[in-house]
Amino acid sequence: MSEKDIILKVEDIEVKYGDFLAISDLSMEVERGKITTIIGANGAGKSTLLDTIMGLNKPTKGKIYMEGKDITKMKTNAIVRTGIGMAPEGSLVFEGMSVKENLLMGSYVPESRKKRAELFERVYSLFPVLKEKEKQAATFLSGGQRQMLAIARALMADPKIVICDEISLGLAPVIINDIFDKVKDINKEFGTTFIIVDQEVQRSVDNSDYSFVMVKGNIVMEGEPSKLDIDEVKDAFFGMNKYA
Amino acid sequence: MQVLLQCVVSGILLGGLYAIIGIGLSIVFGIMKLTNIAHGTLMILSSFFIMVIVNNFIPNVFLAILVAIVLMVIVAFLFQKFLVNAVIDKGDEPALLVTFGVSICVQNILEIFFASNPQSLSATNKFAGGNIIETKLFSVPGSYFIDFVVAVIVIVALSIIMKRTDIGRAIRATSDNKRAAELMGVNTKVMFVVTMGIAMATATIAGYLVGSTFVFYSYSGSGYLIIAFGVVVIGGMGSLFGTLIGGILLGLVQLLGANFFGTGWQALTGYVFMLIILAVLPNGILGSGKRS
Numbered sequence: 001m002s003e004k005d006i007i008l009k010v011e012d013i014e015v016k017y018g019d020f021l022a023i024s025d026l027s028m029e030v031e032r033g034k035i036t037t038i039i040g041a042n043g044a045g046k047s048t049l050l051d052t053i054m055g056l057n058k059p060t061k062g063k064i065y066m067e068g069k070d071i072t073k074m075k076t077n078a079i080v081r082t083g084i085g086m087a088p089e090g091s092l093v094f095e096g097m098s099v100k101e102n103l104l105m106g107s108y109v110p111e112s113r114k115k116r117a118e119l120f121e122r123v124y125s126l127f128p129v130l131k132e133k134e135k136q137a138a139t140f141l142s143g144g145q146r147q148m149l150a151i152a153r154a155l156m157a158d159p160k161i162v163i164c165d166e167i168s169l170g171l172a173p174v175i176i177n178d179i180f181d182k183v184k185d186i187n188k189e190f191g192t193t194f195i196i197v198d199q200e201v202q203r204s205v206d207n208s209d210y211s212f213v214m215v216k217g218n219i220v221m222e223g224e225p226s227k228l229d230i231d232e233v234k235d236a237f238f239g240m241n242k243y244a
Numbered sequence: 245m246q247v248l249l250q251c252v253v254s255g256i257l258l259g260g261l262y263a264i265i266g267i268g269l270s271i272v273f274g275i276m277k278l279t280n281i282a283h284g285t286l287m288i289l290s291s292f293f294i295m296v297i298v299n300n301f302i303p304n305v306f307l308a309i310l311v312a313i314v315l316m317v318i319v320a321f322l323f324q325k326f327l328v329n330a331v332i333d334k335g336d337e338p339a340l341l342v343t344f345g346v347s348i349c350v351q352n353i354l355e356i357f358f359a360s361n362p363q364s365l366s367a368t369n370k371f372a373g374g375n376i377i378e379t380k381l382f383s384v385p386g387s388y389f390i391d392f393v394v395a396v397i398v399i400v401a402l403s404i405i406m407k408r409t410d411i412g413r414a415i416r417a418t419s420d421n422k423r424a425a426e427l428m429g430v431n432t433k434v435m436f437v438v439t440m441g442i443a444m445a446t447a448t449i450a451g452y453l454v455g456s457t458f459v460f461y462s463y464s465g466s467g468y469l470i471i472a473f474g475v476v477v478i479g480g481m482g483s484l485f486g487t488l489i490g491g492i493l494l495g496l497v498q499l500l501g502a503n504f505f506g507t508g509w510q511a512l513t514g515y516v517f518m519l520i521i522l523a524v525l526p527n528g529i530l531g532s533g534k535r536s
């Protein structure tokens with residue numbers, strides 16, 4: 001195999017909430033054009049890691065690079081402009097705005113504004129229900145529809161990397177599979193890199209090109225699905241054996 | 245009957261003026277949850293700006309207003325960027341105190357330059373003084389009429405900006421969910437500055453209308469702050485058309501109160517009405533429910 005093309009690099013970061021050490025000495029490399037999943041139990045620090053990449057938390061140590069550029073100290077809105085979009089945990093749609101306005105906000109960044117028509121077509125064909133509900137206020141969407149809106153909104157920026165925290169939260173299993181299929185479609189068609197957090201271990205591994213396993217603010221295991229021992233991953237996830 | 249009809253007509257028109265006085269306070273609260281105590285005084289500052297510019301530099305009142313708007317947007321920029329934004333993440337009280345302090349400073353500066361003498365811009369408004377419509381039943385005072393028309397134009401223009409432009413949507417998104425707005429690439433602190441700029445631009449227009457309709461003093465700001473509060477309490481914080489409705493209701497209630505109970509009661513009936521609305525509809529008539 002040739003040299004890996006690393007799009008995002010996290011180097012020895014430490015993140016604290018007050019005195020609480022949520023992440024310590026964590027490093028990871030995300031390969032361009034791949035679907036990467038992050039696996040870990042509740043409280044392992046997955047959201048903390050993703051929020052830190054987005055600049056929503058600031059690390060007390062370490063560096064984060066996007067395409068070789070140091071983004072550690074940049075503000076969230078500037079990090080977004082480097083080409084990273086996020087569908088955050090709990091979707092965080094704009095409640096008082098219509099579905100269409102939410103999507104328009106998704107392409108707020110000037111470069112994506114120019115491609116709006118095309119991007120609308122793309123997300124509406126991925127999530128036809130959003131087209132149906134276009135004029136409705138987001139606050140009236142169901143949990144699953146909100147999640148779809150959050151993902152679609154992130155895609156509206158036409159980002160190089162899409163980060164989805166808790167992608168399956170509140171979604172029915174058939175819909176989750178459907179969404180993963182869509183993620184793969186986008187990934188194939190446009191080469192978009194995905195970083196996804198999903199609670200389901202098996203599904204996370206099956207749908208990814210590469211996975212990281214987190215325990216208590218650290219990455220304890222990583223690899224391609226074929227090289228990961230699923231029982232070992234589950235031990236880590238449930239805090240058993242040597243991961244207790 | 246005639247008197248009553250006149251009250252209603254004047255009340256509605258006066259309401260337009262009240263609405264435009266309240267708009268800036270309303271959007272600043274709606275977008276950044278900041279109660280800008282300096283709103284009234286800054287509006288009066290703009291009346292003084294226009295007066296000085298018209299009397300000394302630019303006799304054309306439209307140009308003078310434009311220059312005053314530019315000056316007030318600069319004031320807004322300095323006020324928001326260096327004072328309010330510095331404390332806005334630290335809870336409500338510090339920001340409230342900052343605006344209170346600015347209000348006192350500006351008022352004192354105005355008093356140094358202009359003492360407490362009555363001032364007026366009515367000479368610059370050719371509609372002021374006369375009636376624009378006169379019938380047997382009622383008449384329409386020119387200055388009130390202009391106040392109302394301008395208020396409606398400003399409100400319609402603002403709502404178009406808020407609904408149809410990227411910057412308007414970004415402002416609304418910032419108020420809806422700041423974290424999510426940042427994740428869309430919106431610089432939310434810049435949006436706060438833009439919002440204050442818009443608020444002060446509308447306050448300048450209000451400052452001209454107030455100054456050409458009534459006499460004003462360096463200390464008039466606090467009285468207009470209370471009117472602005474009344475308007476947004478009645479209409480609902482952050483709702484543009486609510487502001488218009490709030491202004492009209494406040495204008496109507498005040499003039500009807502003056503009609504039935506005597507002129508001394510004009511302000512008081514307005515406040516009582518405001519308290520009743522506050523008790524019955526805490527979010528105002530068109531106000532959005534509580535926000536997170």
Ligand SMILES: Nc1ncnc2c1ncn2[C@@H]1O[C@H](COP(=O)(O)OP(=O)(O)OP(=O)(O)O)[C@@H](O)[C@H]1O
Nearest residue numbers: 017020022040041042043044045046047048049089
């Ligand atoms: N704002 C905060 N203040 C204090 N502690 C926090 C905060 N956010 C998270 N934590 C703590 O940091 C740790 C990691 O939390 P995080 O939300 O990153 O976990 P997670 O892996 O995303 O969990 P989940 O699967 O439940 O979403 C937890 O112990 C949590 O209690």
Ligand SMILES: [Mg+2]
Nearest residue numbers: 046047048089
């Ligand atoms: Mg989480």
